[in-house]
Structures are given as structure tokens and as C-alpha cells.
Amino acid sequence: xxxxxxxxxxxxxxxxxxxxxxxxxxxxxxxxxxxxxxxxxxxxxxxxxxxxxxxxxxxxxxxxxxxxxxxxxxxxxx
Ligand SMILES: [Zn+2]
Numbered sequence: 001x002x003x004x005x006x007x008x009x010x011x012x013x014x015x016x017x018x019x020x021x022x023x024x025x026x027x028x029x030x031x032x033x034x035x036x037x038x039x040x041x042x043x044x045x046x047x048x049x050x051x052x053x054x055x056x057x058x059x060x061x062x063x064x065x066x067x068x069x070x071x072x073x074x075x076x077x078x
Pocket of ligand 1 (some may be wrong): 029030031047
């Protein structure tokens, strides 16, 4: 029916994987994106500061699973 629901389900599935293995991920301090542990720069905002604590990763993954939009876009700022 709604593609939004499918999108959200897909997001929830991704979040579950992240919550299951938070050590493999970290949270960008610049835009709150969850990125894989091995990236040096955030692919979204090119930031280089990350919070690698599993608690933060899990918390952020839960947020992303319920929020329709992952990060602030240029459109949101105008
Ligand atoms: Zn970022």
C-alpha cells in the first residue's frame, strides 16, 4: 500500500542489525548519522568526529527506526 511503511520497515530492519552489533558502528557528531566503524569521514557531512560508544549507537539506531527522515537536509534549512 504505502511505500512509506515499506521504507520504515526497511529502516527498522537496518536498525535491528545495528543494535545487534553496535561495536561495528559509530555516530557522527556532526549530523547524527550512523556510519560503519571503519569510515574515516562521514559520507553525509564529511565530519571526522564520531561517538563510538555502543550506548550512543543503539540510542541513535532506535531513533532512526522511528523517525521518517534520517538527517537534516538542505531543504529543511531553507
Ligand atoms: Zn555526519
